[in-house]
Amino acid sequence: MSGLKLFHTNGGVREAVPRLAEAEADVQGFVEAHMETLLGVRFLASEYGTGPVHGGRIDSLGLDENGAPVIVEYKRATDAGVINQGLFYLAWLMDHRAEFGHLVRDRLGATAAAQILWSAPRLICVAGDFTRYDVHAVREHRRSIDLVRYRYFGADLFGLETVASVTGPAPAAGVRRRVARPSAVCGRGRALVELAVAVDEVLLGLGEGVTRVQRKQYAAYQRLRNFACLCPPQQTKLLVYLKADPKEVELVPGFTRDVTRLGHHGTGDLEVQLRTERDVERAAELFQLSFAAA
Incomplete structure (x- = not known):
């Protein structure tokens, strides 16, 4: 191989x-x-x-x-x-x-x-x-x-x-991917819109062959399997769900959470809460961990 x-x-x-x-x-x-x-x-x-x-x-x-x-x-x-x-x-x-x-x-x-x-x-x-x-x-x-x-x-x-x-062809202009054009997702704050763009770029840039699949409730990032799911912006934060094992991560209140037994959109047992670009930097190692496991 x-x-x-x-x-x-x-x-x-x-x-x-x-x-x-x-x-x-x-x-x-x-x-x-x-x-x-x-x-x-x-x-x-x-x-x-x-x-x-x-x-x-x-x-x-x-x-x-x-x-x-x-x-x-x-x-x-x-x-x-x-x-x-x-x-x-x-x-x-x-x-x-x-x-x-x-x-x-x-x-x-x-x-x-x-x-x-x-x-x-x-x-x-x-x-x-x-x-x-x-x-x-x-x-x-x-x-x-x-x-x-x-x-x-x-x-x-x-x-x-x-x-x-x-990945197959991009959707027509009327149904563009939400994450690719975050202004279509959320008009509740310029900061979260820009944050969604930044997270999208980071996840797509993790390695060759990463693709994005858009569903109504989330955008999935995958190689062969999903490794991250990004939900549309909430009022004050973005939620990303990763395939990383919560038991192998030091959980930080307000930043990471074990959702193994909690229902949520997308796939993955580790929830990451992002509010600022600094949070995206903090999450970079977790993104890599989940990407490697996919």
């Missing part, structure tokens, strides 16, 4: 040799069994038939943390056709929204079905490797596509690496 080497350190130093799966089905079965942990996607169906006209089977169907439909396609090694195959199925999905909605309702309930985010469907391609042509190709498509490289290491380690992550 891009030259990454892993070593066992118990009883001496031994390299965990990277290897591909013996069969594509092995990768698919493992990812589907642990899809929410590995990809941040709730599993819906495997080998889903697209009917006699399309005559295909979607490897995996799911719903991500923000309610976006997800298609996952797998290849054991490098396969130039995986992207086009996935886009073919993505087009089918957009033409069969009602069918997908029924599937979500059956598996996850009516609430999840009512909140499907059709403006941001995703394709995740999991393969042994990708070429530079694959990376270039996804940047030319007007779809949200993630290229993810996998490797087994030794007998009990499994790794995923995001090779490329591209």
